[in-house]
Amino acid sequence: MxxxxxxxxxxxxxAFAADPSQVLLWPTIPFIRGQDLCxxxxxxxxxxxxxxxxxxxxxxSLLRExxxxxxxxxxxxxxxxxxxxxxxxxxAGLGMDVILEGSLKASLDAIYRDVxxxxxxxxxxxxxxxxxxxxxxxxQKRQGYLDQRYLAGLSGVVWGIYSFSPNxxxxxxVTLHIETxxxxxxxxxxxxTPEAVMQGIAGQVFEFFQKTQFPSKVxxxxxxxxxxxxxxxxxxxxxxxxxxEKSCKQVQGRLPTAEEYVFLSSLGDWSGGVTLRHExxxxxxxxxxxxxxxxxxxxxxxxxxxxxxYHFYCVR
Numbered sequence: 650m651x652x653x654x655x656x657x658x659x660x661x662x663x664a665f666a667a668d669p670s671q672v673l674l675w676p677t678i679p680f681i682r683g684q685d686l687c688x689x690x691x692x693x694x695x696x697x698x699x700x701x702x703x704x705x706x707x708x709x710s711l712l713r714e715x716x717x718x719x720x721x722x723x724x725x726x727x728x729x730x731x732x733x734x735x736x737x738x739x740x741a742g743l744g745m746d747v748i749l750e751g752s753l754k755a756s757l758d759a760i761y762r763d764v765x766x767x768x769x770x771x772x773x774x775x776x777x778x779x780x781x782x783x784x785x786x787x788x789q790k791r792q793g794y795l796d797q798r799y800l801a802g803l804s805g806v807v808w809g810i811y812s813f814s815p816n817x818x819x820x821x822x823v824t825l826h827i828e829t830x831x832x833x834x835x836x837x838x839x840x841x842t843p844e845a846v847m848q849g850i851a852g853q854v855f856e857f858f859q860k861t862q863f864p865s866k867v868x869x870x871x872x873x874x875x876x877x878x879x880x881x882x883x884x885x886x887x888x889x890x891x892x893x894e895k896s897c898k899q900v901q902g903r904l905p906t907a908e909e910y911v912f913l914s915s916l917g918d919w920s921g922g923v924t925l926r927h928e929x930x931x932x933x934x935x936x937x938x939x940x941x942x943x944x945x946x947x948x949x950x951x952x953x954x955x956x957x958x959y960h961f962y963c964v965r
Contacts, residue, residue: 672804672858673774674827678753680746683812748843749811749823756851764859766919771858774802805829814840825850859919863962867913867921874909876923877902877963884923886958890951893931893961902963904931907948909964910938923962929954931961 754773761769807827814820823846827835835857839849863878879885880896887893890904897903905913910930916922930938937949937959951959 670770670862671768672771672827672829673802674771675803675806676773676775678746678750678807678809678825680749680809680811680823682745683810685813687813687815687817745811745821745843746809749809749821749847752844752847753825753851753854756848757855760851760855764855764919766859766917768920771854803830819843821846823847823850825854827854855919861918861921861923865921867916869909869912874905874913875902875965876913876921877965879962884960884962886960887931888957888959890931890933890935890937890959890961893959894933897961897963900963902965904933904961905964907932907936907938914940928960929956929958931959 757771805828807825809823809825811821811823814822820841821843822840823838825837827837837850837853837857839846839853841849861876861883863876863883866873866875877897877900880900885893885896887896894904910925910932913922914925918924925938925940927941930940932938932948935951937951937954939947939949939954941947942949
């Protein structure tokens with residue numbers, strides 16, 4: 650059995666070490682419950698005077714309806730107690746962490762299915778045998794018990810914090826933390842209903858990890874294009890193509906050609922390229938790539954465009 654585990658660990662390390670750009674995360678996401686912000690808002694959102702005034706108004710309303718003073722006070726106290734009990738019952742149950750974890754994974758997978766990039770840069774990885782997963786699910790245990798033997802194939806772990814939002818309308822505020830073996834931490838936050846809040850966070854995670862990184866290399870014909878970005882930022886803008894060209898020379902790069910702009914745009918922002926969108930892109934020798942002006946050609950002289958800003962990034 651020990652030999653079997655060793656073989657599994659060796660296979661895991663070999664299978665996933667080939668692509669260092671992919672982030673493989675442990676499948677279990679522990680969530681820590683934070684302060685109930687709704688309860689906090691109820692307690693401290695108004696001053697004692699304001700709370701006393703609100704209770705007094707409720708009692709006056711009941712007295713006007715014919716209730717005795719003692720009965721009115723008892724009814725106000727009872728209504729407040731019922732509200733507190735309902736909130737306590739709703740938030741005391743187990744399983745919020747399971748909902749948040751499942752919603753994040755489902756939302757992230759849905760984005761990947763819709764976009765369908767050739768390379769999936771962030772994924773949840775469970776190296777344990779399938780039979781172990783089946784046993785864990787049958788026993789209603791959380792999937793992916795953390796074991797030292799499995800850590801070689803992982804890039805990092807995910808954990809989160811959730812709390813009930815101050816608007817007291819059933820929303821939760823969630824902060825998601827991704828920590829890598831190298832010690833880098835990435836943080837994402839969202840607010841919404843428990844079944845929907847993770848959709849927004851999944852979108853943040855996808856955009857951050859899947860978006861084209863600078864610098865990076867993309868296969869182009871029989872060679873490669875190295876995307877350098879612009880000085881100080883991935884994509885910048887200049888007042889003229891000449892200024893953009895000078896900026897690229899400062900980083901030992903150049904502006905893309907029209908063919909390179911089109912090719913990298915066809916890859917898109919999620920597959921290693923850069924979408925042209927509806928902007929004007931600087932080229933060498935004072936030329937401009939204008940995708941919204943295809944006739945007779947999207948390649949124009951800057952004198953024909955006359956705009957204040959030209960977008961650009963550098964390649965090599």
